[in-house]
Amino acid sequence: MIKAILIDDEPLARSITREYLQSYPDIEIVQECNDGFEGVKAITQHKPDVIFLDIQMPKINGFEMLELLDHPPSVIFTTAFDEFAMKAFEAHAVDYLLKPYSKDRFDKAIQKWQQRRTAISEPPSKLLTEEVRQPEERNRIVVREGGNIRIIPVHEIQYLEAYDDYVKIFTVKEMFLKKKTMSFYEQSLNGEQFVRVHRSYIIQLNQLTRIEPLEKDTHQALLKSGAKIPLSKTGYTKLKTVLGL
Amino acid sequence: MTLPRISTGKITLAYLTWWALLIAIETYAIHNTFNFRLTIALADALSLNLLIATSGYIMHNSLRYFQPGLKNAASMLVWSVVLAAGCVILHRVVMTEYLFPDDKNYLAYLAGSNLIRGLFAWMMIAIIAILSSIWFYYQEQRASEKREDDMAKMARDAELATLRQQLQPHFLFNSLNSISALAGSRPEEARKMIQQLSDFLRGTIKRDDQHLVTLEDELTHLQLYLDIEKVRFGHRLNTVVENDKGSQSLQLPALLLQPIVENAIKFGLYDTTGEITIRITTKMEDKELVITVENPFDAATAQPRQGTGFGLTGIQRRLYLLYARNDLLTTQQRENQTFITEVRIPQKA
Numbered sequence: 001m002i003k004a005i006l007i008d009d010e011p012l013a014r015s016i017t018r019e020y021l022q023s024y025p026d027i028e029i030v031q032e033c034n035d036g037f038e039g040v041k042a043i044t045q046h047k048p049d050v051i052f053l054d055i056q057m058p059k060i061n062g063f064e065m066l067e068l069l070d071h072p073p074s075v076i077f078t079t080a081f082d083e084f085a086m087k088a089f090e091a092h093a094v095d096y097l098l099k100p101y102s103k104d105r106f107d108k109a110i111q112k113w114q115q116r117r118t119a120i121s122e123p124p125s126k127l128l129t130e131e132v133r134q135p136e137e138r139n140r141i142v143v144r145e146g147g148n149i150r151i152i153p154v155h156e157i158q159y160l161e162a163y164d165d166y167v168k169i170f171t172v173k174e175m176f177l178k179k180k181t182m183s184f185y186e187q188s189l190n191g192e193q194f195v196r197v198h199r200s201y202i203i204q205l206n207q208l209t210r211i212e213p214l215e216k217d218t219h220q221a222l223l224k225s226g227a228k229i230p231l232s233k234t235g236y237t238k239l240k241t242v243l244g245l
Numbered sequence: 246m247t248l249p250r251i252s253t254g255k256i257t258l259a260y261l262t263w264w265a266l267l268i269a270i271e272t273y274a275i276h277n278t279f280n281f282r283l284t285i286a287l288a289d290a291l292s293l294n295l296l297i298a299t300s301g302y303i304m305h306n307s308l309r310y311f312q313p314g315l316k317n318a319a320s321m322l323v324w325s326v327v328l329a330a331g332c333v334i335l336h337r338v339v340m341t342e343y344l345f346p347d348d349k350n351y352l353a354y355l356a357g358s359n360l361i362r363g364l365f366a367w368m369m370i371a372i373i374a375i376l377s378s379i380w381f382y383y384q385e386q387r388a389s390e391k392r393e394d395d396m397a398k399m400a401r402d403a404e405l406a407t408l409r410q411q412l413q414p415h416f417l418f419n420s421l422n423s424i425s426a427l428a429g430s431r432p433e434e435a436r437k438m439i440q441q442l443s444d445f446l447r448g449t450i451k452r453d454d455q456h457l458v459t460l461e462d463e464l465t466h467l468q469l470y471l472d473i474e475k476v477r478f479g480h481r482l483n484t485v486v487e488n489d490k491g492s493q494s495l496q497l498p499a500l501l502l503q504p505i506v507e508n509a510i511k512f513g514l515y516d517t518t519g520e521i522t523i524r525i526t527t528k529m530e531d532k533e534l535v536i537t538v539e540n541p542f543d544a545a546t547a548q549p550r551q552g553t554g555f556g557l558t559g560i561q562r563r564l565y566l567l568y569a570r571n572d573l574l575t576t577q578q579r580e581n582q583t584f585i586t587e588v589r590i591p592q593k594a
Contacts, residue, residue, distance in 0.1 A: 057515070
């Protein structure tokens with residue numbers, strides 16, 4: 001049996017997907033969710049093969065929900081507006097259904113997914129993700145903390161630090177872990193606010209109080225909280241350029 | 246600066262009257278002072294002044310397409326001298342050769358008055374030229390003022406139209422999707438929703454003028470919108486509309502209320518996960534219609550909003566264009582749970 005989860009904040013929007021899925025007896029809807037929080041829980045619990053995901057939803061949107069998953073399932077986006085199409089494909093979407101969609105269009109999406117499923121050898125299009133990603137400004141980061149989901153406004157971030165496959169996000173009070181790469185944040189955070197000053201560090205400029213020499217030719221940044229961040233040579237140069245020194 | 250409009254007909258009449266008056270005075274003067282016969286006096290005054298009047302008219306017409314400037318002023322001077330000389334010479338030829346070739350007294354008088362006639366003719370033509378220049382200059386000014394006014398008005402109308410028609414595509418497509426879902430299982434409800442959506446859209450399209458509507462009309466239109474949203478979000482969305490009986494007939498710009506409520510609903514629905522209540526209250530206060538829209542929100546997780554958010558920036562701009570005031574739309578937060586949008590519409594006394 002193939003497991004599917006529907007995530008959409010409008011019951012009627014889910015009902016049409018449910019109706020279309022009736023012609024696929026081997027696909028079972030294991031749960032329907034009203035928002036991203038329920039979505040994360042249901043996906044962790046049921047480990048579905050495919051999810052039908054709306055984008056605009058309460059609290060966290062569909063993309064933010066996907067970011068919270070360590071092993072995201074195949075995604076077919078269902079949304080009313082196509083401003084997100086590019087982003088959807090970056091998120092490894094199988095397909096992107098524009099509401100209202102017909103049964104024919106829906107069937108095509110299922111076919112596409114089934115083809116992709118059988119061609120296991122093909123890894124998810126990582127290349128596409130890395131290269132095509134449009135620098136998109138974000139004003140918050142959503143993280144998982146145990147069973148809870150936390151929304152961190154970016155202005156509360158002090159700095160980010162690389163940590164194996166994860167990134168440590170330091171706010172003034174806390175630290176959060178997120179399975180992402182440094183370059184992901186370097187590209188998606190506003191470049192006027194955040195500067196990658198080292199291979200392993202990105203700092204927020206308004207947190208910076210001082211730049212001081214460390215040893216011969218090396219420098220470190222002092223943040224408001226007292227944290228000391230090492231600067232690489234290029235990082236130091238970049239920081240000086242951004243600050244107009 | 247606005248100038249009184251004077252019709253061309255009136256100006257022509259004034260011009261002719263002025264010359265008739267001059268002819269009368271001159272005839273009288275020549276007849277009485279120099280003791281010439283009335284016919285001579287009349288013929289003299291009439292012919293000279295008509296010539297000058299014609300020259301003046303020619304001058305006036307040729308100035309129509311000239312812009313004031315130093316070069317044109319110089320050529321105006323030359324032309325006025327040439328025309329004045331022409332008038333005097335032509336007048337002299339007509340009088341001496343054709344009309345009164347035998348009147349010695351008159352011929353002597355004529356010969357003696359060449360200079361004064363020339364000066365008079367030149368002065369008249371110059372005055373006409375100057376007045377014409379000023380006249381055309383102001384007409385041009387007025388035309389360009391009008392053009393600017395028209396342009397500003399057109400730009401304002403266009404902007405108002407755009408701001409009014411900020412119909413959210415999200416709303417439209419999601420509503421159509423709901424209809425599509427209902428069509429399979431509950432066709433009667435689908436039909437009803439098509440009806441509501443059509444009425445709502447018709448109301449949005451039809452009200453594309455800047456006229457004020459009564460609050461009662463606007464609330465009816467709003468109700469259509471709320472009914473549609475309830476089909477989509479009925480499980481979460483409650484709305485309460487409280488209006489003073491007295492405020493029903495107050496006036497407000499068409500399609501102002503719905504975008505504010507739409508903004509509140511979106512804010513409420515996407516910022517919380519539970520049931521929400523949107524409260525809309527209207528009342529009369531200090532000769533202003535005061536509408537408040539309340540929606541719940543979560544201060545801890547609310548997306549940092551810049552300014553008042555798109556929906557409200559458009560409203561703010563519209564109110565500014567209509568009332569030239571920026572203080573009519575205000576927002577506030579209460580206890581980090583309720584977001585209140587207040588709009589005040591001044592009422593004409």
